[in-house]
Amino acid sequence: MDGQWRRFAYSGVLALAFPVACAAGEDDVFSRAASAHDNVSPALLYAVALQESRRPLDGGLAAPWPWTLNSPARGPQYFPTRQKAEQALRELLSADPEANVDIGLLQISWRWHSDRVDNAAELLDPEVSARVGAAILSEALRSTDEVLLGLGRYHHWQNPWVSRRYGAEVLSLQRRLPGELFDDG
Known part of the structure; x- marks a missing residue:
C-alpha cells in the first residue's frame, strides 16, 4: 500500500488517492466510503481529507496524507510509512490511553470517536479512516x-463561528478540485 500512487496537481493542491488513482469511473477509497451516505460525495470527503491531513510537498503543492498524527503535545506529524505512524501512535497512547490525538487520512479524533474502531491503529488504514470520516x-x-455549519461540525462541534469558517475552507477546497477527479467533481 505504501507504493504506487497517481497524483493530479491543480491550483496549488495535489489530489492523491489511496491506493489507486482517483479518476472518473475508477473505484477509489473516497467513492467507496461516500457511497454509504446519501449526503456525502466523494469530492466533499476528499476536500475534508485535504483540510485535515494536508501534507506540504515540494513546489507549493500539498496532499492528504494517510499516516498523519496530530496532538496538542506534538503538533501535526507526517510519517513516511504506516509502520512508523503506528509506532508513534503506540508511544502516544501508552503515555495516555485517552490522548487527544487525531489519526489518519481524515484525522479522526481518538478522544471523541474511539468507539468507532477496535483500536487506534486501524485509523491509519485509509479505507477505515475514510469510512469512519464519511460517517462522522x-x-x-x-x-x-x-451547510457551512454542518461541514464545520466535522472539525469543531461547539463553536459555530469556528465551524462555519472550517466549512468555508472545505467548500473552497472542493470547488478547486478538477471535475474529472470524481464524477461529482
Whole structure:
C-alpha cells in the first residue's frame, strides 16, 4: 500500500488517492466510503481529507496524507510509512490511553470517536479512516440545515463561528478540485 500512487496537481493542491488513482469511473477509497451516505460525495470527503491531513510537498503543492498524527503535545506529524505512524501512535497512547490525538487520512479524533474502531491503529488504514470520516461527516451534515455549519461540525462541534469558517475552507477546497477527479467533481 505504501507504493504506487497517481497524483493530479491543480491550483496549488495535489489530489492523491489511496491506493489507486482517483479518476472518473475508477473505484477509489473516497467513492467507496461516500457511497454509504446519501449526503456525502466523494469530492466533499476528499476536500475534508485535504483540510485535515494536508501534507506540504515540494513546489507549493500539498496532499492528504494517510499516516498523519496530530496532538496538542506534538503538533501535526507526517510519517513516511504506516509502520512508523503506528509506532508513534503506540508511544502516544501508552503515555495516555485517552490522548487527544487525531489519526489518519481524515484525522479522526481518538478522544471523541474511539468507539468507532477496535483500536487506534486501524485509523491509519485509509479505507477505515475514510469510512469512519464519511460517517462522522454525514452525521455532522444531518445535524443542521446550514451547510457551512454542518461541514464545520466535522472539525469543531461547539463553536459555530469556528465551524462555519472550517466549512468555508472545505467548500473552497472542493470547488478547486478538477471535475474529472470524481464524477461529482
